[in-house]
Amino acid sequence: MEFLFLGRPKNGTIYYSPNLQANELNIEEIIKEKIHKDVYLKNDGMCAGIAEKAYGSLKESSNGIFLGIGTGIGTAVFMHGKLEEDIRSAGHMIIEKNGKRCNCGKNGCYEAYASMxxxxxxxxxxxxxxxxxxxxxxxxxQNSNEITKVEDILKEYIEYLAIGIANMARICSADTVCIGGSFIYFKDILFERLIKELDRIMVPMEKEMTKIKLATLGNDAGMIGATLIN
Ligand SMILES: [Zn+2]
Known part of the structure; x- marks a missing residue:
């Protein structure tokens, strides 16, 4: 039986992409016809993770997780140094009972609360x-008067973001969780708050095991990773 990947292309086809609303679309064929060159399709979160593993914050990691916090939440999981292609996006794990409707059709998904x-x-x-x-x-x-108007929003956002990171780190026995995507542009506002919240919700053993790092390659990691795929 063919396994359909949620948001993960296979054989050039996107079977179901909640954010693009593209279903069973063979993008490789469409682009190939336009530019007359070979085209290969790969999930952007996975590409970014591959780049961070090769050159960035996951270079020294054995069990490492890349989370691309952007439009959705892209994911790449490495176990014993190897990319686990069958581990799917953390963005669509349910973190809230009877939660908000997600573009994927479920309620309470991680990315319905914690995407940028x-x-x-x-x-x-x-x-x-x-x-x-x-x-x-x-x-x-960056304006101290303005940020006070939204502190409650930032607090709640960080609480949800931290829950997903703590869950993923625990499940994968991660030595490193690397945070990338457009989150990087807001790192001065969000990263310290995130570290404090993880410190609050994780137990000492988990905190000792897992380092939380920012993506070294920034929001370009996806493009760099795409060049590394054979
Ligand atoms: Zn979802």
Whole structure:
């Protein structure tokens, strides 16, 4: 029986992508016809993880997890140094009972609470300006008067983000969790808060076992990883 990957392309076909709303679409064929060159399709979170494993924050790791916090939550898990292609996205694990509807059709998914897209939407609503760019949101958060207006949103966001990281780290016995995606642009606002929250919710043994690192290759990791695939 063929196994259908949620958001994970196989044989050039996206079987089901919640964020792109692309189902059973053979992207390789479509692009190949346009540019007349060989085209290979790979999940972007996995590519970013491959790059961090080769050159970045997961280089020295044996059991390492890459989480790309962006539009959704991309995931790449390495066990004993090897990419586990069958471990699927952390973004669609349920973390809230009767929670918000996710684009995948389930309720309470991790990425419905902890993606950067969700955070930015909440911040735009609070600042009452749906046209704010990511850069403008960041500028507002760097202003001490403005950030006080959204501290409750940041607190709740970090709480959900930390739950998923703690769960994934525990399940995979991770020595390192590497955080990438567009989260990187907001690291000065979010990373210290995240470390404090993980410190609060994880037990000493877990904290000792797992280092939390930022992606060294930033938001370019996906492109770099794509060049490393044979
Ligand atoms: Zn989902």
């Amino acid at each position: 897209k969700v955070l930015k939407t909440q911040l735009r609503n609070r600042f009452q300006n749906e046209n704010l760019s990511s850069k403008e949101i960041l500028t507002l958060l």
